Amino acid sequence: MGKDKTRSVFKPVELEPSLIAADFARIGEEVQSVVDAGAHLLHLDVMDGLFVPNFTMGPSMVAAVKRVAPELVLDVHLMIYAPELHIDSFIDAGADEITFHIEATEHVEEALRHIKKRGCAAGLALRPVSGAGLIERLLPLADKILVMTVEPGFGGQAFMPKMLEKVRQVRSLAQTMGCNIDVQVDGGINAKTGKECVVAGANRLVAGTYFFSHSDRRSCIEVFS
Ligand code: DX5
Ligand code: ZN
Numbered sequence: 001m002g003k004d005k006t007r008s009v010f011k012p013v014e015l016e017p018s019l020i021a022a023d024f025a026r027i028g029e030e031v032q033s034v035v036d037a038g039a040h041l042l043h044l045d046v047m048d049g050l051f052v053p054n055f056t057m058g059p060s061m062v063a064a065v066k067r068v069a070p071e072l073v074l075d076v077h078l079m080i081y082a083p084e085l086h087i088d089s090f091i092d093a094g095a096d097e098i099t100f101h102i103e104a105t106e107h108v109e110e111a112l113r114h115i116k117k118r119g120c121a122a123g124l125a126l127r128p129v130s131g132a133g134l135i136e137r138l139l140p141l142a143d144k145i146l147v148m149t150v151e152p153g154f155g156g157q158a159f160m161p162k163m164l165e166k167v168r169q170v171r172s173l174a175q176t177m178g179c180n181i182d183v184q185v186d187g188g189i190n191a192k193t194g195k196e197c198v199v200a201g202a203n204r205l206v207a208g209t210y211f212f213s214h215s216d217r218r219s220c221i222e223v224f225s
Contacts, residue, residue: 009040009073010182013224014204015194016075017217018043018186019065020056021155021208027061030212031068037217041073043186043206045155046090048080051104052153059086059093066094073097077125077186077206079152080104084111091118099123099146099184102134112141123184127152128160132169139179144204145170149197150187155208159188164200171201191223198224 017039022030034042042065047056062074076095080086083100084107090098098115102108102124115122123144124135128151135145147167150157167183174181184204185197194205211220 011040011225012203013198014041015039015211015221015224016041016043016184016204016206017211017220018045018155018206018208019061020045021212023212027064028068031065031072033217034211035069035072037211038221039072041075041204042069043075043077043208044095045208046076046078046080047153051081051101052079054153059089062090062093062095075099075121075123075206077123077146078104079125084114087111087115088118091115091120095120097121097123097144099125099144101125101127101152102138103127103130108138109141112138116141116143121182123182125152125186126166128163132166132173135170136173136177139174139177139181142179142181144182144184145174146184146186146206147202148187149185149189149193152187157188159190159193161196164196167197167200167202191220194224 017034047054049055073096075097078100112122121143124142125146149163182204183202185202186206189207190210
């Protein structure tokens, strides 16, 4: 699915389950539950053990998820060094969106341009320590800015309220520059913290633990509809 087609189905606020928190022993059923819950997107966290001290999944998982649920928009979050070396393998596997970290490469503009040239949505992610100013000149090249609301590397961490100011700054920068981008948050998102992020200007909410540990997964999606 190309970028424009995927984005046309988005609601004003999208709750995006994050696969990292799913039961990997039942991954097919877990992905199907995302579809059944009414989600439009699935967030896939890719980690290399270097940029973050953890390992998760690669292009083969993206391809498997695409086979199970071709209707889901697959949002791949690369927490890896030198992401530019791996963009094509994730897109070839079925990724609809690729987000990488500004701290992980010197080839930021080249990587953004390449993702868009491949017809996918291009996102730029900021670790908690990285200020919104870093992305100002890059906003015209991005479709999405991901503000990490935890230190990247693991699901189940506590939300960092100090990141709300950065969400406000990113949204304000985008509005000032006339850039129609998604502002995404990722880490410790639930009904309460998600609402706080929406008020601050986020429209894409990534939730792992909140969604996959909830007894009524559909209600997690609907609370933001
Ligand atoms: C951190 C991961 C997590 C994950 C969501 O690197 O990116 O933020 O997506 O995990 P929860 O929602 O459990 O914090
Ligand atoms: Zn993520």
